Amino acid sequence: MTVFVNPLAVGPLVLVAAVGEAEGSRGAAAALACAGAEVDSAPLLVDVGGRAPRPTLIASAAAQKLESRLKAQLPDAKAAARGQVCHLAVTAAPDELELVASAAATAREGGVVIHLPAGLLHQWLVAFESQVSAVLLRADLRSDRSLVALAVRDLIGRGVAAAVLKRRLTWVAERRAMFGVLPDGAAGGLPQRLVRQLSGAPQ
Structure with a gap:
């Protein structure tokens, strides 16, 4: 099945998945979503296979507005x-x-990050086709270097930007990211170079 997202939207749509047994892809996805937050727009983090989220005591007006629109x-x-x-x-x-396609169309202006369980990346990549702007792979190269190379080659062949996160974020950074309060460039978080690569910003 192919799904479509509003072609007039301006925010990136990034898929995040683990390769092999690598851990930390959910935290990486949350950190990437945090990096795209603006005063007047909130990113959407979709957790496929995840638990229902609970609202935090403190949330931005933009995030609350997006929650209301989605509901x-x-x-x-x-x-x-x-x-x-x-x-x-x-x-x-x-x-x-x-x-998810409907939610992404609603939220695409602020950017959409979709965290996928290992094994679902290809299915969702095919379903969203040209809507996907980039893919972030959380991988341990010591054990999965050849598999990562194949995945990146396939993504590049599809015209999709690809990045590999070689190390899991720190525990503190992951916790802050899951609460939606990890600033871009924070210690233990995603490298800013990687964030720019995935967002399409100039290096």
Whole structure:
């Protein structure tokens, strides 16, 4: 099945997944979403196969507004404003693709980051086709270097920007990211060069 997102939207749509047994892809996805937060717009973090998010005590007006818009348009959506980001949890079932596509169309102006369980990257990449602007792979190169090389080659062949996170974020950075309050460039977080590469900003 192919899904479509508003072609007039300006924010990036990035898929994040682990390669092999690498850990920390969810925290990396949350950190990437935080990096795209602005005063007047909130990114959407979609956690495929994740638990329903709970709203944090403190959330930006933009994140709360996006949560309200998602719940108004998608009454069954498990969405919550967390810090500067709006989180949405969906199951890994194929029929959730349409829900995510609708949510992405609503939130695309602020950017969308979709965290996928290992093994679902190809399916979602095909489903979203040209809507995907970049893919972030969390991988341990010592054990999966050849597999990562194949994946990156395939992504480049599709015209999709690809980046590899070789080390898991620190525990503190992951926690702050999951609460939607990790500043871009914070210690233990994503390298700024990698964030710029995934967002399409000049290096």
